[in-house]
Amino acid sequence: MTRKSTSRSSKKTANQRKARTSGRWLGLFVKLSIVAVVVLAGVLMYLDAIVQEKFSGKRWTVPAKVYARPLELFAGQKLNKQDFLTELNALGYRNESSAKSSGAVAVNGNTVELHTRGFQFYEGAEPAQALRVSFSGSSVASLALSNGTPLAVARLEPLLVGGLYPAHQEDRILVRLDQVPDLLPQALIAVEDRDFYTHHGVSLKSIARALWVNTSSGSLRQGGSTLTQQLVKNFFLSNERTLTRKVTEALMSLLIEVHYSKAEILEAYLNEVFLGQDGQRAVHGFGLASQYFFSQPLPELKLHQVALLVGMVKGPSYYNPRRQPERALERRNLVIDLLAEQGVVDTEQASHAKKQPLGITTRGSLANTTYPGFVDLVKRQLREDYRDQDLTEEGLRIFTSFDPILQRKAEEALDKTYKQLAGRKEIDKVESAMLVSNPETGEVLALLGSRLPRYAGFNRALDALRPIGSLVKPAIYLTALEQPSQYTLTRYIQDESFSVKSQNGKVWTPQNYDRKEHGTVFLYQGLAQSYNLSTAKLGLEMGVPRVLQTLRKLGVERDWPAYPSMLLGAGSLTPIEVAGMYQTIANGGFNTPLRAIRSVLTAEGEPLGRYPYTVEQRFDAGAIYLTQEAMRRVMTEGTGRSVYNRVPSSVVLAGKTGTSNDSRDSWFAGFGQDLLAVVWMGRDDNGQTPLTGASGALQVWANFMQTAAPSSLNMTPPGNVVMAWVDAYSGLGSAKGCPGAVQMPYIGGSEPLAGESCDKPAYEIAPVESVKSWIRSWLN
Amino acid sequence: MSKHAIILIALVTLLAGCAGSQQRAIPVVESGGPLTPGAMRDNRARQSAGTAQTAQQPTVTVMPQGESEAVQTYAVPSAPIGGIEVYHADSISSTPSTAAPAPTSPMPIGNQARLAADEQLDGAVLALLTTAKQQQGSGDFNGAASSLERAQRIAPREPQVLYRLAEVRLAQGDAGQAEQLAQRGLSYSNGRPALQAGLWDLIARARAQQGNTSGAQEAQNRARVNL
Known part of the structure; x- marks a missing residue:
């Protein structure tokens, strides 16, 4: 072959040679082209696979959303109008002259009309409805639909208080195209990609126009990328500006347009686009941006708000309305002008919209606040039941018992107390923690893990393990009062010095805080005045192991050694553990584990999990009642009495101060009927503080209760408790009307013998009637 | 009338004896107290409980009058009981005694x-x-x-x-x-x-x-x- 061709080639002319050469090049070109096509086809197939995989599968992972409790509305509810309006404001309700559309509120004197948005709860859907709420004093007088039909109960949508993000996480609220206001896609297309509906992913026209507009206006008004290209860039590609990337972007854009409709692409864009950075959290999509900047759901946004968000697409940090309000306003108005130019809105609408303020929620307002302490508790409780991945990716909806109004009051109380304590030695080094719960349901309502409420580090409410001091004392008195044949509130006990040799060989000599002995005191006074000597003595009479047993029954799950010093609170607990212990006392001896979560729904609103109310009776109601009575007297005549400088004396409260050795820890734990709060103050380095339980933690507690307005502790005696008249000085039986007579509760049968009546002849209840009632009671 | 009452007491005491398993009668109440099971659950009973004491004494198991001994041993407390102005006076008498009418349906009832x-x-x-x-x-x-x-x-x-x-x-x-x-x-x-x-x-x-x-x-x- 070779030889033959060679011989033939020798006969060829120069022209032929030339043609042959070019033919060779052509062949090479064809071959190369084929290779290129094959390679391109390969690349396209590869890109196509990427595009399709991302688009057909789950496009985004969404962090779990944490919701506060929904505010319930019903006639008779304890809720003042101001708190109600604060909540509505946080939920992004707009003040209007009449509440016609959802998310609007109109206030008229004591009547508030609002149009709720509706929400999917665990128990079912709450409809969007127009309500009329009337207030009277600090409670709801009536609830009705706006047409006047009385309504038994309704609830608002819950405030979103946080999410469960891994570090550097994208966050978003997914929206469907049919949920967004029509104006949004219109504006987006008008500003970013006018030919969106006609191009095939890449638009040469757009690029040309962008060049023209930008050069002629001298400013960067338009980019050349189509929405599809922007989506591809955000979705699949890094931020580098190379030619390869640009080509890949174009190819993928074409591919997406082949496979998917314009509507699908637009919807993906609305959810994908980056619109701001919130600490470590990246705000993606218009759904979340609407909540993040306006605290309103996307469908409610008006022209000026839509224009602001659309304008931000170009440069979310450059046009950040919180940091650069003037720049953002200018951009917004430019967008509005553009919309008017293109006929999307008329000039009247445009000029009206341009007059609107930015309308951004301010940082630190109820709507725009983080609650790291509480969310941390939620996260810990969830981790027991869910994998981390489920929590950060599945878009779960977590419904909690968090009460943002009470949280705010707790934060304000703490802040106020620090101001009142200003000037005390090294007060700036004193940290704090606080937990508020409802003792009747065991739900945690508010939580402060630090004196700085936005601080997301060490959560002292959950993790500060500190000696509880006198907070332990109710357990000693409860142990005693469980034996009514030996101990009553008015039994005499001796408050005098003593020493005792402990099991570990050490001699223990407790002292009173004032270093004095108080001689003979009534049993309850030992607790009310927080006397160490008499209390320790009582505890030793009972036996330390027995007191520890009571503590376990109260819910304290610590293995403390049975040393006498435990009787004065040498054992350490965290504030949340203290809350658990006091909850059992506050709740009539029924233990209910503290809960922060009510229920969990999937992203689609399907019920997933529930954290039910559970209860277990641990103590006799009578013994608990007497312990509560002693703790009530802590507040009226003992170490906690300064609380009534702030709280009306008509409000019955019970509680206990606690101070650890050398004032290293200042504690207060106490409750009304529907609120229980535990406050701890101390230094992280465990140094001395200038505070006792009464001068520190109690002040926070009192400041909180002053604004939180708890219901009076219900002191209706349980069935086995009787009230008896006794002489206040001797504790001997007395009678009604006698000088110095007071009424004290006793477990039936342990009360002192009744004394002679003083001012009127003893009247007798007919014996038959009394026997009858005795039989009735016995039979019950 | 009082004769009837005595008969009633006797009957009830007898019944109580027959009931047996008194331990289980108290569900979870962990109390060292002298509790008659479910005693005085209604208001009228509680209101008259003070006066019914004498009648109750025989059935209540542990009820020493320990108070008086303690009183005699030590000096009277230095501070009186707070709240001499009578705190609980009304809390009992004002408790609404809403005795609901007993339903007429037979036992056991729906x-x-x-x-x-x-x-x-x-x-x-x-x-x-x-x-x-x-x-x-x-x-x-x-x-x-x-x-x-x-x-x-x-x-x-x-x-x-x-x-x-x-x-x-x-x-x-x-x-x-x-x-x-x-x-x-x-x-x-x-x-x-x-x-x-x-x-x-x-x-x-x-x-x-x-x-x-x-x-x-x-x-x-x-x-x-x-x-």
């Missing part, structure tokens, strides 16, 4: 008839109980329990809510929790004998489900006695 006699609920709670009932009826026990907890947050001391909650738990097979919830309900149902009977009946069923036959019987007896 819950509906019995509880109908005990409607003391305001609108919000009633609405939520109705919702819960519908959810329970359609087999959505979790939804029902959830609605009932919503009612409980609105009216935490309403025993009827706890009764329904216990009922749902029992239907869900959590008899232990059902019994506890019913106990909590009992602690709030002074003066509502119909509801007390319902709660005891529920406790009886919960105990039976847990295999505690004698406890169930005992609770059943109380459910009857309450009516």
Whole structure:
């Protein structure tokens, strides 16, 4: 072959040679082209696979959303109008002259009309409805639909208080195209990609126009990328500006347009686009941006708000309305002008919209606040039941018992107390923690893990393990009062010095805080005045192991050694553990584990999990009642009495101060009927503080209760408790009307013998009637 | 009349002796106190409890008058009991004695008839109980329990809510929790004998489900006695 061709080639002319050469090049070109096509086809197939995989599968992972409790509305509810309006404001309700559309509120004197948005709860859907709420004093007088039909109960949508993000996480609220206001896609297309509906992913026209507009206006008004290209860039590609990337972007854009409709692409864009950075959290999509900047759901946004968000697409940090309000306003108005130019809105609408303020929620307002302490508790409780991945990716909806109004009051109380304590030695080094719960349901309502409420580090409410001091004392008195044949509130006990040799060989000599002995005191006074000597003595009479047993029954799950010093609170607990212990006392001896979560729904609103109310009776109601009575007297005549400088004396409260050795820890734990709060103050380095339980933690507690307005502790005696008249000085039986007579509760049968009546002849209840009632009671 | 009373006492004491298993009669109450099981659960009894003491003494097991000994041993306390201005004077007499009329249905009774006699609920709670009932009826026990907890947050001391909650738990097979919830309900149902009977009946069923036959019987007896 070779030889033959060679011989033939020798006969060829120069022209032929030339043609042959070019033919060779052509062949090479064809071959190369084929290779290129094959390679391109390969690349396209590869890109196509990427595009399709991302688009057909789950496009985004969404962090779990944490919701506060929904505010319930019903006639008779304890809720003042101001708190109600604060909540509505946080939920992004707009003040209007009449509440016609959802998310609007109109206030008229004591009547508030609002149009709720509706929400999917665990128990079912709450409809969007127009309500009329009337207030009277600090409670709801009536609830009705706006047409006047009385309504038994309704609830608002819950405030979103946080999410469960891994570090550097994208966050978003997914929206469907049919949920967004029509104006949004219109504006987006008008500003970013006018030919969106006609191009095939890449638009040469757009690029040309962008060049023209930008050069002629001298400013960067338009980019050349189509929405599809922007989506591809955000979705699949890094931020580098190379030619390869640009080509890949174009190819993928074409591919997406082949496979998917314009509507699908637009919807993906609305959810994908980056619109701001919130600490470590990246705000993606218009759904979340609407909540993040306006605290309103996307469908409610008006022209000026839509224009602001659309304008931000170009440069979310450059046009950040919180940091650069003037720049953002200018951009917004430019967008509005553009919309008017293109006929999307008329000039009247445009000029009206341009007059609107930015309308951004301010940082630190109820709507725009983080609650790291509480969310941390939620996260810990969830981790027991869910994998981390489920929590950060599945878009779960977590419904909690968090009460943002009470949280705010707790934060304000703490802040106020620090101001009142200003000037005390090294007060700036004193940290704090606080937990508020409802003792009747065991739900945690508010939580402060630090004196700085936005601080997301060490959560002292959950993790500060500190000696509880006198907070332990109710357990000693409860142990005693469980034996009514030996101990009553008015039994005499001796408050005098003593020493005792402990099991570990050490001699223990407790002292009173004032270093004095108080001689003979009534049993309850030992607790009310927080006397160490008499209390320790009582505890030793009972036996330390027995007191520890009571503590376990109260819910304290610590293995403390049975040393006498435990009787004065040498054992350490965290504030949340203290809350658990006091909850059992506050709740009539029924233990209910503290809960922060009510229920969990999937992203689609399907019920997933529930954290039910559970209860277990641990103590006799009578013994608990007497312990509560002693703790009530802590507040009226003992170490906690300064609380009534702030709280009306008509409000019955019970509680206990606690101070650890050398004032290293200042504690207060106490409750009304529907609120229980535990406050701890101390230094992280465990140094001395200038505070006792009464001068520190109690002040926070009192400041909180002053604004939180708890219901009076219900002191209706349980069935086995009787009230008896006794002489206040001797504790001997007395009678009604006698000088110095007071009424004290006793477990039936342990009360002192009744004394002679003083001012009127003893009247007798007919014996038959009394026997009858005795039989009735016995039979019950 | 007093003759009748004495006969009654004798009869009741006899019955008490026959009842046996008094230990189990006190459900979870861990008390060292001299408790007559379920004594003085209604207001009238409690109001007259002070005067009924003399009658009660023989049945109360431990009731030493230890007070007087203590008083004699030591000096009188240095500070008097606070609140001489009479704190509790009204708290008892003002307790509403809403003795609900006993229902007429025979024993053992359907819950509906019995509880109908005990409607003391305001609108919000009633609405939520109705919702819960519908959810329970359609087999959505979790939804029902959830609605009932919503009612409980609105009216935490309403025993009827706890009764329904216990009922749902029992239907869900959590008899232990059902019994506890019913106990909590009992602690709030002074003066509502119909509801007390319902709660005891529920406790009886919960105990039976847990295999505690004698406890169930005992609770059943109380459910009857309450009516």
